Amino acid sequence: MTARKDRRSWWQRFWRVAAQPAQPVSVGMDGLPAGVGVLPAGAPAVLLAADEASSQVWGPLVLQSLLAAGPVLVLASSAQQADALWQHAPLRQAYAAGQLQVMLFPAKQQALLRQENLGAWASEVRRAGLAAGASLCVLDARAMLSGASQAQLRSLGGQLRRFAKRHAWPIVLMLPLAPPASAGGAALQASLAEAEQLASAARSASLGLGHVATLEHTGDHPVLALHSWDGPQGMVFHMRYDLQLQAGRLCYAGSYSHGEVPVLVQAPDLEVVYTTTACVPPPIEVPAHWVVLPDWAALEHAAQQAKGATVLLDVGDPQAFDALCALVYRLRSRLAPSVKIIVRETSGKLRAHSEQALLHLGVTAVAYRELGFARLLRMIASARTLVHTQPVQGTMEQVLGAFAPAHVRGYQAPAAFEQAARQMLQRSRAVGLVHSLVHLQLLPRIAHVDALQACRVLRNGDLVTADAQGLQLFLFACTPSDVPYALNNMFALPLEQLFAAQTVDSSEVGIAHALQQLRTQAARLPDYTVALQAAAAAVVDLAVEPAAAPVVAAAPAAMTLLPPMAPPPPQTERAAQPWRAHPIGRRSTKILESSV
Numbered sequence: 001m002t003a004r005k006d007r008r009s010w011w012q013r014f015w016r017v018a019a020q021p022a023q024p025v026s027v028g029m030d031g032l033p034a035g036v037g038v039l040p041a042g043a044p045a046v047l048l049a050a051d052e053a054s055s056q057v058w059g060p061l062v063l064q065s066l067l068a069a070g071p072v073l074v075l076a077s078s079a080q081q082a083d084a085l086w087q088h089a090p091l092r093q094a095y096a097a098g099q100l101q102v103m104l105f106p107a108k109q110q111a112l113l114r115q116e117n118l119g120a121w122a123s124e125v126r127r128a129g130l131a132a133g134a135s136l137c138v139l140d141a142r143a144m145l146s147g148a149s150q151a152q153l154r155s156l157g158g159q160l161r162r163f164a165k166r167h168a169w170p171i172v173l174m175l176p177l178a179p180p181a182s183a184g185g186a187a188l189q190a191s192l193a194e195a196e197q198l199a200s201a202a203r204s205a206s207l208g209l210g211h212v213a214t215l216e217h218t219g220d221h222p223v224l225a226l227h228s229w230d231g232p233q234g235m236v237f238h239m240r241y242d243l244q245l246q247a248g249r250l251c252y253a254g255s256y257s258h259g260e261v262p263v264l265v266q267a268p269d270l271e272v273v274y275t276t277t278a279c280v281p282p283p284i285e286v287p288a289h290w291v292v293l294p295d296w297a298a299l300e301h302a303a304q305q306a307k308g309a310t311v312l313l314d315v316g317d318p319q320a321f322d323a324l325c326a327l328v329y330r331l332r333s334r335l336a337p338s339v340k341i342i343v344r345e346t347s348g349k350l351r352a353h354s355e356q357a358l359l360h361l362g363v364t365a366v367a368y369r370e371l372g373f374a375r376l377l378r379m380i381a382s383a384r385t386l387v388h389t390q391p392v393q394g395t396m397e398q399v400l401g402a403f404a405p406a407h408v409r410g411y412q413a414p415a416a417f418e419q420a421a422r423q424m425l426q427r428s429r430a431v432g433l434v435h436s437l438v439h440l441q442l443l444p445r446i447a448h449v450d451a452l453q454a455c456r457v458l459r460n461g462d463l464v465t466a467d468a469q470g471l472q473l474f475l476f477a478c479t480p481s482d483v484p485y486a487l488n489n490m491f492a493l494p495l496e497q498l499f500a501a502q503t504v505d506s507s508e509v510g511i512a513h514a515l516q517q518l519r520t521q522a523a524r525l526p527d528y529t530v531a532l533q534a535a536a537a538a539v540v541d542l543a544v545e546p547a548a549a550p551v552v553a554a555a556p557a558a559m560t561l562l563p564p565m566a567p568p569p570p571q572t573e574r575a576a577q578p579w580r581a582h583p584i585g586r587r588s589t590k591i592l593e594s595s596v
Contacts, residue, residue: 020168021069025135027213028061029224029243031252035232036241037224039065039170040211044160046141046202050195050216052178057222058215059139059174060088061250066135066170067094073130075105077140101129107143114144114152118159134169141173145201146194157207175202203227210235215250218391219333222250238262240387242307242336255308255338262387264338267308270384274303275312279344284373296327303331308338310380312367314346321354322400325361329396332362337388342380345369351459353433353477357403360431362392402431405461405476411452411532414522417465418515421474424461425511428477436478437511438487440499442470449531451499454492462490467518467525470499480506 020041027037027047039045047062049055066072067090076082082102085091094100103125113121130136138144144156164171175198179191203212212227222243229236238260242253255267264270271289276299280286293299296313303311311331316324324343331341343358344367350358355366364383367376392399406420425435442451448466455464461476478486483504487495495502505511 021170023069025069025170026065027224028058028065029241029250029252032224032241033232033252033256036229036239037213037226038230039172040164040230041170042165042168043211044164044171044173044209045211045213046173046175046209048175048177048199048202048212048214050177050199050214052181053217054215054222055176055178057245057248057250059176060085060091062172062174063100063137064088064090066137066172067091067099069135070169071099071101071129071131071134073125073128073134073136074100074102075125075136075138076102077105077107077110077143079104081139103128105138107140110141110143111146114148114156118156118163122163130167132167132169135172136167136170137172137174139174140176142175142198144173145175145198145207148201150206153201153204153206154208157209160209175199218337218389219335221253221334221336223337224250242338253307253336255336257338257385257387262389264308264385264387267338269307269309272306272309273312273380274299274306274309276314278314278316278346279312280373287377296323300327300331303335303339306339307336310340310342310384311335312380313341313343315343315348315350316346318348325357325400326396328358328361328363329392329399332388332392340364340380340383340386340388342367342383344371344376351477352479352482353403353405353428353461356431356433356477357400360392360399360403361396362388362390364388399431402428403433403477405459407460409460409462410457411455411464411528413527413529414465414467414518414525417463417472417474418519418522421463422512422515424474424476425508425515429508433477434479434506435511436475436480436483436486436504436506437514438473438475438483439467439469439503439514440471440473440495441501443498443500446498448526449528449535452528452532453535454498455490456492457490462486465518466528467521472514472518474511480504 024035024038025041026032027039027045029037047058049058063072063074063085072094074082074085076085082104085102086095091100095102125136145153148156160171160173177195177198179188179195199214201207202209211229213229214225214227216223216225222245224241224243226236226239226241229239231239238258240257240262242255243250244253245251255264257264273287273290274293275286275290276293276295280290280292286292291302293302296316299311299313303309313324313327315321328341328343331339341363342365343363346369349369350366358366364386365379367379371379406424408420412420421437428435440451442448448471451471452464452466455471457464459476461474462478463474465472473487473490475483475486483506487502491498505514
C-alpha cells in the first residue's frame, strides 16, 4: 500500500503543471482580435523591431503587458539601455514597487551561450530574481544569434524551449534591427545586412522557435507581422495587422492581411473609393460607396482615416506633375499600407519614366486614358486585396531626381551627347529605367545635315548626334518595343527615305560600351550645330519644326505618358555585343538586350 502511494506521488510530481498567468499576456497591442498576439506561457517568443520607431515604442509596451501579469526580470545589454526604461512612468513605478528588476546581460556573455550550456545562465537569472510566477524579457538578444552556425542555433533553440517549458511563464527575446543613427555608407550597408541575417536566423527552422513576430513602420503606420504564432484556431503564419498609435499605445486599426505576399482579408472600408470630379466627369454615375471630392486637397483631407479603401487620383495638369508626386508621397507615408492608390490619366499621357516614378513613390496602378469606366471598376475591384509592402526609398526629391531626364534635348555635339547620355544612364541605374540607343545608317545620297534637319525632338532627355556613318539617338526611358513608335514621331520623312539600316541596343552594358566608343571618336567628328542654325535661319518653309535645332538647356517639360512598363530584371555584366545593322525596308528592328 505504501509503495503504491509512493508511485502515485511520483507520477503526480512528474505530471504537475507549473502555475501560469491567470490572464492572457499580449504582445503590447490593444484591440487585436480575440486570441491573437498572446504571449505564450511555456515557450519562448522572439519579437523583432524592424526600425528605430518600432524599437522605441514596442519594448516599454511589452514590459507593461508583462507587469500586468506579475513580476518581470529585465536583461539589458548595456547601462544606457537600462537607463532608457526610466523615461516611462509605469516602469519607474513598477521598479519602485519591486515588481520590475533589471540586470545587465552584455553582448559578450550572450555570445558565450552559443558555446556553453544554458544551465549556468538559468541558475544565474534565478538568483537575480526570476522566481516562479515572474516573466523574463531580454531587451537586446542580437548577440545570441549573431554569427551562430546552424548547429549552434539548433542547440540554443532546444535549450531555450526546455528552459521556457520548465519556467511556464512568458520568456521574451527582443531583437532591435534598426541600424545605428550614425551609420552611413559601407557601415550602413553592413548593418542592414546583419539585420537581415538576424531576422532570417530568428525565423529559421534551425532555431525552431514557434512564436516569432515583427513590428515595422510603413511610412508613419505601424504593422504587426506574425511570422508564426498560436491563434484562436491553431497555428497561424504570415499574418499582418495594421496598427495605429493612440495616446502612446499601439492599437489595432481594423484591417489585416495574410500570406507571404500579403492579401488583404478584412478592412472596415474595403469597398470605399475616394476620388475627384476630374476622374469621373458627368455623365458618369459612380457607385454608392464612392466619395467624390472637388480636388486633391479635399481628397487628401477626407482619406486621412482610410484603412483599406482605394484612392483614385487624376493626373491633373502636366505642369502639376511634381505636386501630384508630392501628394502620392504624403498619402503613402501617412496612410495604412492596405490603402490602394490608383492614378488615372485624364487629359494627357504620362511618359514611361513618369509612370515609373509614381509607382516607385507608392502608386498601386496607373489607369490609362483609353480605359473605360467599366474596365476602371474592374481594375479597382481586382486591386482591392493588394497590400503595399515596399517602403519608399529616400525623399521625394531623390526619387524624382533618379527618374527625371536631363533638361537637354535635340542635337548635341558628339562630346556633349556622350556626357549627357552617360549621366542620365548612371543616375537612373538604381531605379531600373530602360533606355535605348539607336544607330541609323544614312543612305549614300543623304547628307548628315539633311537627316538632322528632318529630325524633330520634343522630349527632354532625347538626344541626337552624328558619327561617320549616320546618326545616333539616345531615347530616355524608351523600351525596345516603343522605339519604332518614337522614331516615326521624330522624323518628318519616312525612315526608308533617309536611312539604310538601324540598330537598337537597350542593355546598360551595350549602351555604355557604345558611348565609350563615341567618346574616343568625338574629337575627330564634326559638330553640326552652326550648320543647323544657319539652315534653320535660311529656310523658312522647311517641313521640320524648329525643335529639331539644337537645344542645350530646354525648360523642364512636364512628365507625359506612354504605355506602362514593368521594372526590368537585374542585368548581369557581359561583354558588349557588336551592333549589326538591319535593313529598315524590312520594317523590323534588331534589338540587342542583355541576358537575364
